[in-house]
Amino acid sequence: MIEFKNLSLVYPNGNEGLKNINIKINEGEFVVIVGLSGAGKSTFIRSVNRLVTPTDGELIVDGEDILTHNGKSLRELRKKVGMIFQSYNLVKRSTVLKNVIAGRLGYTGTFRSIFNMYPKEDMELAYENLKRVNIENKLYSRADELSGGQQQRVSIARVLTQKPKVILADEPVASLDPPTSHQVMKYLKQINQEDNITTIVNLHFIDMAMEYADRIIGMRAGEVVYDGPASEVTEKTFEEIYGRTIREDDIRGGEVNE
Amino acid sequence: MSNQLPPKPRTPAKVVKRVIILLAVVALYVWTFSSVNINWERVFSERTLENINRIIPQFFDPAWAETGTILVKMVETIFIAYTGSLAAAVLAIPLAFLCASNMVKNKFLNTIGMWILGAVRAFPEIILAIIFVAAVGPNPFAGVLAIAIGSTGMLGKLYSEVIESIDMNIIEALEASGANKMQILFYGIMPQVLPEFLSYAIYRFEIDVRASSVLGIVGAGGIGTLITFAYLNRNWDEVGMILLVIIIAVTIIDQISGFIRRRLV
Numbered sequence: 001m002i003e004f005k006n007l008s009l010v011y012p013n014g015n016e017g018l019k020n021i022n023i024k025i026n027e028g029e030f031v032v033i034v035g036l037s038g039a040g041k042s043t044f045i046r047s048v049n050r051l052v053t054p055t056d057g058e059l060i061v062d063g064e065d066i067l068t069h070n071g072k073s074l075r076e077l078r079k080k081v082g083m084i085f086q087s088y089n090l091v092k093r094s095t096v097l098k099n100v101i102a103g104r105l106g107y108t109g110t111f112r113s114i115f116n117m118y119p120k121e122d123m124e125l126a127y128e129n130l131k132r133v134n135i136e137n138k139l140y141s142r143a144d145e146l147s148g149g150q151q152q153r154v155s156i157a158r159v160l161t162q163k164p165k166v167i168l169a170d171e172p173v174a175s176l177d178p179p180t181s182h183q184v185m186k187y188l189k190q191i192n193q194e195d196n197i198t199t200i201v202n203l204h205f206i207d208m209a210m211e212y213a214d215r216i217i218g219m220r221a222g223e224v225v226y227d228g229p230a231s232e233v234t235e236k237t238f239e240e241i242y243g244r245t246i247r248e249d250d251i252r253g254g255e256v257n258e
Numbered sequence: 259m260s261n262q263l264p265p266k267p268r269t270p271a272k273v274v275k276r277v278i279i280l281l282a283v284v285a286l287y288v289w290t291f292s293s294v295n296i297n298w299e300r301v302f303s304e305r306t307l308e309n310i311n312r313i314i315p316q317f318f319d320p321a322w323a324e325t326g327t328i329l330v331k332m333v334e335t336i337f338i339a340y341t342g343s344l345a346a347a348v349l350a351i352p353l354a355f356l357c358a359s360n361m362v363k364n365k366f367l368n369t370i371g372m373w374i375l376g377a378v379r380a381f382p383e384i385i386l387a388i389i390f391v392a393a394v395g396p397n398p399f400a401g402v403l404a405i406a407i408g409s410t411g412m413l414g415k416l417y418s419e420v421i422e423s424i425d426m427n428i429i430e431a432l433e434a435s436g437a438n439k440m441q442i443l444f445y446g447i448m449p450q451v452l453p454e455f456l457s458y459a460i461y462r463f464e465i466d467v468r469a470s471s472v473l474g475i476v477g478a479g480g481i482g483t484l485i486t487f488a489y490l491n492r493n494w495d496e497v498g499m500i501l502l503v504i505i506i507a508v509t510i511i512d513q514i515s516g517f518i519r520r521r522l523v
Contacts, residue, residue: 051433078434079433085427085430089428089430089431090428091449091450092450093450102432102445105435106435109465110440114441147490196319251356
């Protein structure tokens with residue numbers, strides 16, 4: 001369970017990233033955060049694994065206030081909270097396998113990881129996770145030989161190899177085309193349901209948010225302006241969140257028919 | 259509707275500045291050329307022609323008999339360059355990290371690193387060679403030290419630029435998965451920088467082969483020693499042979515290193 005208690009974040013330049021957020025996210029929920037760019041979605045998500053540090057309030061993850069974590073305890077937190085990025089963030093010159101096994105770094109000693117001495121179970125786990133996202137045939141390819149959608153699937157496999165309790169995804173489909181976007185979201189949803197991993201995704205496409213989310217949180221100017229089950233959300237709700245009418249580029253479209 | 263571009267803004271101050279710069283540059287050239295006293299008569303004298311006729315043909319009639327000795331010294335030159343640039347390729351890494359502002363987030367330390375590299379780069383290899391000949395005696399080791407120190411300056415600078423251009427998002431991703439600093443170095447940074455490091459090191463080796471062929475002139479080992487002896491004795495045919503060997507060796511090394519470098523990055 002993740003709980004935001006009166007959480008605020010002011011950047012050193014005076015920008016208010018988050019304003020007094022109070023939110024409770026239950027275990028196993030699939031939450032989509034929507035909002036225009038600059039609304040604080042990224043700051044919200046990055047607070048959970050402390051890539052940014054909120055300046056005020058409390059943030060409880062798995063029963064601990066994470067704002068005081070540093071060094072070792074911070075790395076322990078990050079082992080539990082996996083993250084997926086818009087630009088995939090794979091090491092392009094390394095193989096797919098090497099990228100995926102990097103998910104075990106937090107669990108592996110420095111010496112063992114430098115000399116690639118991973119336990120057999122870890123290698124098998126990495127391979128199994130590549131199978132889950134249907135990319136196991138690219139095991140020994142260099143990451144830069146893969147298409148965007150394939151790279152994002154590898155980064156999902158990397159996160160899974162980390163065996164996280166929470167997955168954060170910061171605009172995971174913003175660089176992909178519509179069919180690939182749906183594919184990636186489907187994998188995230190499937191993993192969320194099968195492994196009961198709490199998943200928080202940033203999106204700005206309203207149709208995708210409605211399709212995949214259990215719950216939608218709307219943000220504007222660092223504040224939570226909407227919080228409710230996805231089933232109750234309509235286009236009207238989005239117009240309220242965005243503070244303007246819905247445009248064509250707010251909709252991803254292109255549902256895949258499998 | 260006219261598609262005419264609006265006129266480029268031109269302030270009088272800018273025009274005046276440009277005219278002043280132009281006049282200054284012209285004045286500099288006039289002053290330079292007028293103060294060089296070239297004795298044109300001597301340059302085109304009978305004696306010059308005679309010297310050219312006497313010496314130049316000897317270059318093209320190399321002393322093949324000396325091939326063995328010259329090749330041995332050429333190999334020594336290449337070894338000096340190799341050992342020196344290898345040492346520099348390693349020495350430059352910690353200095354490069356110190357200079358890279360995305361690795362060491364401390365302006366003061368970055369500046370110190372830059373100063374060290376800058377100071378090292380300020381010495382030409384031949385001066386370093388003179389210093390090391392004085393310190394360790396007239397042998398190839400002095401040459402190796404001169405090459406190593408001289409190359410560290412350039413490689414450190416180039417390496418630090420490579421480090422500063424890496425994709426920091428990957429570092430963020432590894433941090434977010436709970437990796438420690440050493441693991442980030444080996445999984446996130448090294449794969450991104452190593453091919454380029456290697457490429458620069460090989461390029462520097464190319465330069466060092468050329469640099470180390472003159473180090474022998476000050477007694478720091480290698481083929482330069484032979485050049486000194488040959489020209490002091492006016493053995494121009496031997497100088498010709500040495501030049502031929504250097505040209506061939508450098509060309510071959512350039513070709514090989516170019517081939518390797520293309521495949522690396």
